[in-house]
Amino acid sequence: MDTTAVVGTRLDYFVILLYFVLIFSFGFIFARFTRSTKDFFFGGQRFSWWLITFSCVASVVGSYSFVKYSAAGFRYGMSSSMTYLNDWIVMGFLLLGWLPILYFGRIGSVPDYFKKRFDGRTAVMATIIVLLYMVGYIGINLYTMGIALNAMLGTNIFLSAVVVAVVCAVYVTIGGQTSVIMTDLAQGIILLIGGFLLFFLGLHVLGGWEAFWSGLPILHRLPFAKFNEPHEFHFVGIFWQDGIANTFALYMMNQGFILRFLSLKSVKEIKKTFLSLVLVLMPLAAFAVSNAGWLGRAMVSQGVLPPDVDAHQIFVRVANTVCQPGLFGFVMAALTAALMSTIDTLINAVSAVAVNDVYKPYVAPNASDKHHLRVARIVSFSAALMGIALVPVFASFKSIYVAHGSFTASITPPMVVTIVLGVYWKKFTSSAAFWTLFGGTVMVVLSIAWPVLITPFSHGVDPSGGFKYMRALFGLAASGIIAVLVSYLTKTKSAKAIEGLVVGTLDKAKEKYKGAPANEVEGKKVAVLLNVSEEIEELSVSQKIAQLMSAKKGDIVYVSDARRWLGGLRSVHARISAIHEEDTLEVWITPALAKQGNLVVDRKHRIEKII
Secondary structure (H helix, E strand, C coil): CCCCCCCCCHHHHHHHHHHHHHHHHHHHHHHHHCCCHHHHHHHHHCECHHHHHHHHHHHHCCHHHHHHHHHHHHHHHHHHHHHHHCHHHHHHHHHHHHHHHHHHCCCCCHHHHHHHHCCHHHHHHHHHHHHHHHHHHHHHHHHHHHHHHHHHHCCCHHHHHHHHHHHHHHHHHHHHHHHHHHHHHHHHHHHHHHHHHHHHHHHHHHCCHHHHHHCCCHHHHCCCCCCCCCCCCCHHHHHHHHHHHHHHHHHHCCHHHHHHHHCECCHHHHHHHHHHHHHHHHHHHHHHHHHHHHHHHHHHHCCCCCCCCCHHHHHHHHHHHHCCCCHHHHHHHHHHHHHHHHHHHHHHHHHHHHHHHHHHHHHCCCCCHHHHHHHHHHHHHHHHHHHHHCHHHHHCCCCHHHHHHHHHHHHCHHHHHHHHHHHHCCCCCHHHHHHHHHHHHHHHHHHHHCHHHHHHHCCCCCHHHCCCCCHHHHHHHHHHHHHHHHHHHCCCCCCHHHCCCCCCCHHHHHHHHHCCCCCCCCCCCEEEEEEECCCCCCEEEEHHHHHHHCCCCCCEEEEEECCHHHCCCCEEEEEEEEEECCCCCEEEECHHHHHHCCCCCCCEEEEEECC
């Protein structure tokens, strides 16, 4: 429901407007690095781990995060951070199986994987589910940003969502994945700084740590919610819905994250990214997005805020209370950064699936890459419009937390089961995969119509809440049962047909990726001088460089500008086509590859063996 409350000053609004202009400009600057669909979707697969790590944080932390977790923190205390602290659960599944298989298999999406691992009809089902999942996420982010702007300016929630969606869509449409990554790098830093700044300013207003801590009720100081009550927020439901179903879905079926990990220069960089993301930055993000709610509860106890303050608006109200003019605008810019960094990722992801898994194979398979790039930009803008259409749907829920939880618990379980079994169980059949997706989805829909179906899985949760979170466990169990039963009743693909697509066959995936047996002998990174020649096939290195890298002819290497702070923006992968005998630290590359990697000739570069 819209309100007429207006907070902030003209200086704050100027700061927010300036933020929009700067991010807009930032996105346009990096648009020149997008020349193909590979650039548009994968950023040329050139980036370093540190850049993508911050970019991933920005993609995880949406505007719904600040509004949703601040509201949960206000109502339930520090247990609101539970959701962001469970990503370690998927670490083994991703790093030992899913991500290396995608990278070495040159697989760009879940539907693409399903088509190779199973069959076409399973890929079609996956396409439908993935698109619904991502468009829904765009919608809920737009809705929560509309709530924040409504609290600030008194503007209509739907109109606010439209304005923000258009801004995001424009720079994604023009710049693609490179613009998304680089703008998200800036936005990830801004939202973390904004979240921590808010907390320290809040402590100052309250009079220090003791006043803050004493202002929290006892239950608000605990790190975990009650096991199965109240039905709006309880530990067992958050575990199954967020810790299992949603966390697996976020990293394994969210095309935005798949694209982000596949934009890295190597699998080794993927591992660095995930470990630093899960063990360092996500805990920091949990604190950044939740602390306004904790501060708000303490402020109510201390009389700084009225007892009837709306939990949905607690982030904006706390920020306006503790920040001076200008600083409030910066903190609200952090909220805007969270929104845009998530939506731009999702818009680009929707476009990737729609073009690579629908348009290119079924509508225009013989069209040029330039044509597909033009279609990708059209789809990107259309994805933002579809997200806008869902804003009224999410507005009908009692709270943002319930809206988000209900959405993810309903749509993710069948896909999570199918991906995990597809990667880790060789006997999982194509027919079983299809019926897991279809049958699992049907069972989830039936549980919405008849919640009594969830009762055996409810762990004593009060049924009056409709089992919104426990639906995730029901969906996982129903999908798992279908998967196992159908697998034992149908024929498994031959071992050769699934080589490189399941755990235990990664060596074959690496061999297919390279076109020859992998060279995994550790070598050094070498500082070199780059030259260009049209007389070589791809890349020529000296014998000295080859020895330092432990490389040989046919190996794939990564050449990048020596300035590390670029994060791989000027870089390219190439195959060693020749090894010359000169005892120098010079490499020769074709003009086409130099142009592809935006490399500057006669400048110092670094070269390293990838595989």
